[in-house]
Amino acid sequence: MKKLDESLLTNLPPFRKLDRSQIRQILDAATPVRINAGDAFFDQGDTAEKFFLLLDGHIRVVKMTPDGEQVIALHIASGQLFGIAAGLGKATYPATSVAADECLALYWPNVMWDRFVATYDGFATETYKVVGERLDEMNKRIVEMATQQVEQRVACVLLRLINQAGRKVPDGIEIDFPITRQNISDMTGTTLHTVSRLLSAWEKSGIVASKRSKVTVTEPHQLVLLSGATG
Amino acid sequence: MKKLDESLLTNLPPFRKLDRSQIRQILDAATPVRINAGDAFFDQGDTAEKFFLLLDGHIRVVKMTPDGEQVIALHIASGQLFGIAAGLGKATYPATSVAADECLALYWPNVMWDRFVATYDGFATETYKVVGERLDEMNKRIVEMATQQVEQRVACVLLRLINQAGRKVPDGIEIDFPITRQNISDMTGTTLHTVSRLLSAWEKSGIVASKRSKVTVTEPHQLVLLSGATG
DNA sequence: GTCCCAGTTTGCTCCACCGCAACAAGCGAT
DNA sequence: ATCGCTTGTTGCGGTGGAGCAAACTGGGAC
Incomplete structure (x- = not known):
């Protein structure tokens, strides 16, 4: 397999503070995956054993209700981490990630999460900033829906x-x-x-x-x- | 000021894995605060310079819309951290925390957040687990409101x-x-x-x-x- | 080209819910 | 007790938007 280019990561928030050799290590541990529009990286309820970084494309995060209706919780744009359920203490993915168009992503096994957090200074902070933003966005949506x-x-x-x-x-x-x-x-x-x-x-x-x-x-x-x- | 009892914290998720001397240190850095039903610990938009732990009582986390309507985003029960906006990279509190009944809480200045995360193993993990649960709950609410x-x-x-x-x-x-x-x-x-x-x-x-x-x-x-x- | 299908448009009916209004019932203060 | 304020109850009319149904359209497969 040919090596992934380091420039993919250098400008993304979670990796911004890292130097070339660190990025290299992270990339070498990553597996690339490509899926077509309409397919899913993972389904709601699957055991969360990987976390992903979207390199290209757009993802719809979809929740299904027990009676078959579906709700789109949020969208993921390229450059964002997704499927980070495990990092937040969940055993399974809480929603399905459907590709809106053709998508390219990297993924790592869950064990790497703790390693990233422990090894790379700023990874945790930057990541949880993203989580904060999502919380905020969901909050806004609740208010919208309510009023x-x-x-x-x-x-x-x-x-x-x-x-x-x-x-x-x-x-x-x-x-x-x-x-x-x-x-x-x-x-x-x-x-x-x-x-x-x-x-x-x-x-x-x-x-x-x-x-x-x-x-x-x-x-x-x-x-x-x-x-x-x-x- | 008389010392706070260590047993207040020992059974709460964020502090569960800590030993007595660590709990002692954390408590000595805390300031207790008591407010009456209807009053607020902080208002939406205030600069987030502290984070809180609710010891007794119940809190309504309220968001105001620009045109005066209000939405209750979630409730905080005793034993939970709240006002942790800064830990998620926010400069201001995203909502107002109103006491539903008489409330007793502890608070720490923001600088302690990073110290806790760095010093006390498991604090970060346990804390973000709580955040994950809130994300989940909000997700459920969005789905409810939508369907x-x-x-x-x-x-x-x-x-x-x-x-x-x-x-x-x-x-x-x-x-x-x-x-x-x-x-x-x-x-x-x-x-x-x-x-x-x-x-x-x-x-x-x-x-x-x-x-x-x-x-x-x-x-x-x-x-x-x-x-x-x-x- | 033709077929087919997912996506879209539009009309009509109906009812869950809002919004108003008026009143009742607690509860505290004086 | 009397007042005043907050909270709760209930009736009624109007309507936003859901829930059908039916027809249209563009694009891909062949």
């Missing part, structure tokens, strides 16, 4: 997505991975029908442009107003 | 509360801190009216008994059925 109506929630989700995975294009900012109305409804706790109606309306107002499995925001500012941001 | 209707959500919240702060009494399990319909609605994203109606109905069915600011569950099993647990 806002569907239109505002959908607007919030779109704004969050263009922040996390937005790509500038001539006519606005597009979400650079495939995303269906169903997906958006799974993120906002509504139905694909309602999302479709909203996007149609917004398209008429010139706020967004959307094709099949693709959304582009042309007037982010308008969306901010709709999202119910007070001030 | 279930009000009746099920309220049932879930009551079940969660009797698990976290239930006290066995002759006629069932009571939530052993004051809690209003408004509070319950702030947890479930509904209105106090709807909660009142639900509790009235459940009281008629003999599932719960409630007085002003007090709820007792007499038939937990019935509540589980209502909560929509499939199986």
Whole structure:
């Protein structure tokens, strides 16, 4: 197997403070894995024996309810660690990680987690900072779900997505991975029908442009107003 | 100031693995603080310069929306750390911690966090296990809010509360801190009216008994059925 | 090209829930 | 006791958005 390039890691938060030889060691312990859109790195309930770093692509973290409904808990963008359940004391993965598009990741066996934390100064701090951010984001979502109506929630989700995975294009900012109305409804706790109606309306107002499995925001500012941001 | 008793800490997860002299050191660095029901240890947005351990009482972690609505993110029971924002890389507290009843807590300045993590083996692990559990709980709530209707959500919240702060009494399990319909609605994203109606109905069915600011569950099993647990 | 299917659009009906309003019931203070 | 304030109860109308159903569309497989 050919060696992985060190530059993959040097600029990512968890590894930023490390020197070349340390990065080398970490990379040599890693296993690369590539999966297609729609496939999963692991399923909810699997014993958590690895943790991952997403190098390229986008992941949907999906929770299934006992009666078959699914909720998208969050998205992972490239450069982020995921599947770190074990580092937080969980024996099994709490959700399924589905590739939104073609994904490339590295993984390490769990034993490496403690080694990384112990050996590489700053790894723990940087990592838990990421956890803090996720906590924050989930908190925001709970507040949204509790206080806002569907239109505002959908607007919030779109704004969050263009922040996390937005790509500038001539006519606005597009979400650079495939995303269906169903997906958006799974993120906002509504139905694909309602999302479709909203996007149609917004398209008429010139706020967004959307094709099949693709959304582009042309007037982010308008969306901010709709999202119910007070001030 | 008289010395704090070591037995306060010995059985709590973050300190379980430590010996007497270590516990002594930790206690000597702590400042005790007592507040009344309704008061707050800190407010959302305050610079996070301390972290706390709740010794007695119950805390509501409350988030305010820009337009004045409030959402109860979670409850803290005695024995738990809280206000650990700084340990997760946040500069300010993300929410307000309001005492549900009279509360007694210890606090340490932030600098002690890194010291604890570095000095006391297992402190970090145990602590992040707690964070993992909170992440999990919040995840569950997001799924609930996204998929279930009000009746099920309220049932879930009551079940969660009797698990976290239930006290066995002759006629069932009571939530052993004051809690209003408004509070319950702030947890479930509904209105106090709807909660009142639900509790009235459940009281008629003999599932719960409630007085002003007090709820007792007499038939937990019935509540589980209502909560929509499939199986 | 044609078929097929996942994704989307749109209309219509219905009901869970919100929002208002008015009232009742505790509980503390004086 | 009387007042005042917080908390709880209940009725009623309006509506946001879910839950059907039916039709359309674009893109990939062949």
